[in-house]
Amino acid sequence: MTHAPLPTTESAVAAIRAIAAEHRLPMTVTDDIGADRTSRRTSAPLFTVVDPDGSLPHEAFVELGGSPAVTVRLFPEDDAHITVDGVEFLDVPRDAVPPFLTSVYGRLAFVKGRFFPPGYSLVVPLPGDETYKERIDGPSLTPWLAGRIRN
Helix, strand or coil, X not given: CCCCCCCCXXXXXXXXHHHHHHCCCCEEEEEEXXXXXXXXXXCCCCCCCCCCCCCCCEEEXXXXXXXXXXXXXXXXXXXXXXXXXXXXXXEEEXXXXXXXXXXXXXXXXXXXXXCCCCEEEEEEEEXXXXXXXXXXXXXXXXXXXXXXXXX
């Protein structure tokens, strides 16, 4: 499924900001700009700002307040890591971040249990039959996750 294109980290932050405003959620953003500041460029020499191709990498860490606890780490390589109440979704395409958050805050995300092996998974459906599913680690569910259980 193709989503509205978000060509830059800043455009993704703006889309997240709009979702936060729509759901009246507090939001904080931490930006890391430059090859020597972004997490995936740790081998860059000190004070090296641009990548070898001349581009300026921009990474952002977004924290959304409220319930569930959600963080989004946007990378310059067009992907993101989203954490929802402690459940990590790695390598989510940057263009899928707004519909992912809309699904979470629109009460479409749910927890699915299984009997064998016992455990739970958080399922986040997106438009167009795209679904993200991650196993929930830990002995107990948060109140938000427990309130989303479907059998």
